[in-house]
Amino acid sequence: MSDRTIAAISTAQGEGGIGVIRISGDDAIIIADKIFEPMYGKRLVDMKGYTAAFGHIVKDGVFIDEAVATVFRAPRSYTGENVVELSCHGGIFITREVLRTVLDEGAFPAQAGEFTKRAFLNGKVDLTEAEAIIDIISAKSKASARAALYAKEGALWNRIEKIKKSLVSTSAHLSAWADYPDEDIEEVTTDSLSNTFKEALADIRKLLATYDSGQAVKQGIDTVIAGKPNTGKSTLMNLLAGRDRSIVTDIPGTTRDIVEDTVLVGDILLRLSDTAGIHETGDEVEKIGVDKAKERLKNCGIILAVFDGSREIDGDDIKLIEEIKDEKTIAIINKSDKEQKFDAEKVKEKIENVVQISAKNGDGLKELEEIITRISGTADLNPSEGILSNERQRNAVVRAEQALSQSLEALSLGMTFDAVNVTLEEAIESILELTGERVSDVVVDSVFHNFCVGK
Ligand code: GDP
Secondary structure (H helix, E strand, O other): OOOOOEEEEOOOOOOEEEEEEEEEOOOHHHHHHHHEEEOOOOOHHHOOOOEEEEEEEEEOOEEEEEEEEEEEOOOOOOOOOOEEEEEEEEOHHHHHHHHHHHHHOOOEEOOEOHHHHHHHHOOOOOHHHHHHHHHHHHOOOHHHHHHHHHHHOOHHHHHHHHHHHHHHHHHHHHHHHHHOOOOOOOOOOHHHHHHHHHHHHHHHHHHHHHHHHHHHHHHOEEEEEEEOOOOOHHHHHHHHHOOOOOOOOOOOOOOOOOEEEEEEEOOEEEEEEEOOOOOOOOOHHHHHHHHHHHHHHHHOOEEEEEEEOOOOOOHHHHHHHHHHOOOOEEEEEEOOOOOOOOOHHHHHOOOOEEEEOOOOOOOOHHHHHHHHHHHOOOOOOOHHHOOOOOHHHHHHHHHHHHHHHHHHHHHHOOOOHHHHHHHHHHHHHHHHHHHOOOOOHHHHHHHHHOOOEOO
């Protein structure tokens, strides 16, 4: 299949200034040459790599569009193969028409992610870099785009490479020492082995620790707005979302269903849900909402607990404080624009992060944003050092961690170096799977399955 020349529309489907049809494979330039008539200069087949020409796309003598053709010659292209990118006018009809013309000349329609898969198979990117490309395209915040770009530049790869090198050379040494006892090979000591394993384990665990904050950056932090009815939860949500989303009314308890929205607070993506308050109620429908809200409080990343600053603190407020005091919580004392009757000290005794705001006019929003940034755990994350960005990567690292722990344990139990080496090799296997150096087709297919056509 991979000797086929493939083509697809690589830009988003819709109306735009330009649309790009990408062709990749041995015959990419020959196929493009058949339908592209340059206005000036050489034909595409005579052009060098990294050069472009302006001309007409013509099919059976019929003029289809104007285009700029960019020629890349193997191996210096995105896929490592010959590539031509035809930049034509970006309309749904025109791009499809140009693609059809290319397919008529012998190219095959590209599968989802096939260009990047070829880049991987041709050694242009490792699997973590290929995954980073998906992340770059789907990034919804500056932080997630930055993390993905670093990964694309090989930040994760470099970090793994260091661990891998150390383990591979240790394993090779162990094998040599066991297999050729008569050769003059430096003796392996339990101490030196144990040090190497401990160092690698520490690196692996540090890498694992990047996963949660990495996910927080990429997917957003699951954030629940909790509090009694009428304290201003919907108003706060609307303030954060910057538009009207949930219904704001003066009748307590109107926000019954969980309303969700993804908002960008500073550099951090929050997946907000505005829940029904935590309070005693006889109303059945409302009760379901309250139960749902309690459930969500236990499982979310950050709780924004809203209190009405213009009223005295009451039993429901105290109940909420008790419910959430051990979670990652920010207590928001709302309605700072009104006369304050709420005893903030009662909250401060139990909850570290307390902020006064007016959801109505936006006072205190800056301070709230600062606290969110601080407690999100994303501030300590340095994506240039390489972070794990998905479950596949995390699984591979978890397996490496387990296998290496077993090696260390075998060592401390005084087992033979052969036995130690078995689990060490397992650890190496897992790491090679992470980078894609040794990985099954099923895994590769599932990675590229997440791509869109044209990438
Ligand atoms: P929820 O039931 O907790 O979602 O509360 P809402 O957001 O529906 O707000 C209840 C009432 O309080 C509405 O009349 C809001 O306009 C009002 N409100 C919300 N936040 C503020 C605020 O910061 N200051 C003032 N003065 N009123 C507010």
